[in-house]
Amino acid sequence: MPVNYQKLYAYLVGQVDDAIQMVADDLFHGKHGYDELFAVGNKLKTALLTAEEMYLDDETQGSLV
Numbered sequence: 001m002p003v004n005y006q007k008l009y010a011y012l013v014g015q016v017d018d019a020i021q022m023v024a025d026d027l028f029h030g031k032h033g034y035d036e037l038f039a040v041g042n043k044l045k046t047a048l049l050t051a052e053e054m055y056l057d058d059e060t061q062g063s064l065v
Helices: 005-028 034-061
Strands: none
C-alpha cells in the first residue's frame, strides 16, 4: 500500500514544533547549556527514528493508510 506521507509529515512537524518550543522555553528561563541542547537534539533524533520506523512499518504492513 502507498505510504501516507501526510501522516508522517504531520508527526514530524509536531515533534519539531515541540523541540523549538523547548528551546524557546529554555531561553526564556535563562537556560541555554549543554543539557538543554542535548535534550532538544535527542527529541529531534527520536522523532526522525520514529518516523523512519513508521515508514518502514507501512511498507510492510500498510498501517499508515
